[in-house]
Amino acid sequence: MSSEKSIRLAAGDVELTVNPAIGCRIEGLRIAGTELLRQGERYGSFPMVPWCGRTRDGEFSNGGVHHRLPLNAPPHAIHGTGRDAAWRTARAGDSEADFYYDLADPWPYSGRVTQTFALSGDSLTIRMGVETYGTSFPAQAGWHPWFLRNLGSGGQDVRIGFTPKWQEERGADHLPTGKRITPLPGPWDDCFGMPDGVDVTLTWPDELELTVKSPAEWVVVYDEQPETVCVEPQSGPPNGLNTDPWFVTPIEPLEITTTWSWRRL
Template sequence: MHQTPQPVRLTAGDAELTVRPDAGCGISSLRVGGTELLRQGPRYGSFVMVPWCGRTENGRFRNGGVTHQLPVNAAPHAIHGTGRDGSWTRSTHGDGTASFFHDLTDPWPYAGRVTQVFELTEDELRITMGVETAEESFPAQAGWHPWFLRNLGQGGQDAVIDFTPGWQEERGDNHLPTGHRIDPEPGPWDDCFGMPDGVDVALTWPGELRVRVTSPAEWLVVYDEQPEAICVEPQSGPPNGLNTLPRLVTLIDPLEITTVWAWERLG
């Protein structure tokens, strides 16, 4: 009889992380000093985006001369990959670390494996995700979609976001980058930014907490159009990147992406 994987809880100092391998290996909770940092709910917390990030135009992408059709789950596009919808398997688990894997399967047309490693200390969380192929090469992307609470619910002020992108991808009426780079515009955003020196974003809840989200990855999506949360999404490529900036995963060249969320108390 198949058993549903149980939530995995990591602790370090007064930091607590809960990972749900049964729900796409997403983070359902990140608490620092008893304060929840992530919006709660089945589609919130922080979920993985793999093997693509954001929207893929009309759900179609090409690999060489072959065109593939993905399920359209954000009409008319396919959004955020398949990894968040599947069950993952825990491979290791210690007090502050845990690793998981997920085998790619239908509707993704290529055999491969995704791994994710969580490393929690008292003042930061490091996450590493890898994508490898079992046989054929294929284009892929990977990233994370955390929903940081706009207000921590302690009577303090809303979070302020601070980042300095190299450019903003112009967004078309179809919500996809047009291919033109523009000077960064003021929010609210559902937009992609280029950060050629790596993602570096600070979220500050004045007088309470500051979280710095960094990654060697050069692409960032910020989504803050909902009043409850601010999404800061490091990813390996831009939306629709399977088509516009394909990164091939091969037997000798897997895809790997890392992000670090570091926090400091301001109170």
């Protein structure tokens, strides 16, 4: 485990804490003293890389080469290895910071993942990149924030607002069947298509409105737990290593960005 300490960024009355030692996870996002993320080593907000969500049976292929990943959510492999890695701090300022780690076993290809954070008084922009040290490989990247359903000040629970073009039909194994359907009402543990870019608004009535945006075209919304709501922009759908991968090559990395912006109500 890395000995790196948590990095605190601040802008006005907004405070962001990132811990590179536990997967370069956002430990907390406080706005005017109010925490927005569930606390704990499994929570906050973590990067999903080099794949997002579940990979069927932990198996994928790169051309004619077949690979097996550890089944950390049997019978599947889930959420990548980046959340379990010890990242390094490349730069840390008052309101911006950059981090990286090198891909390693059990991921079968060598490369580097970078993540940058830029905080302002009304927004947070996060960028992630995946590059190879030689061999091209399929990959995905995204984020898994655990937003609090209730901010704990006596207000109402959060409301989710978004208009996806489609929903990936979910099979009994929790993976997309390959069929796109008209979006269904929640609760959800589902992937949605937003071809014009991810745009999801979380509203805590009379308290705060937060919008998650990304040029990425897929978002998983997970609101089946009583304490949290997850809005996960990602570069492809669950099992995307097999169905819709991005191929990282020596001249074309995988790059993804998300911006969270907020306003008080």
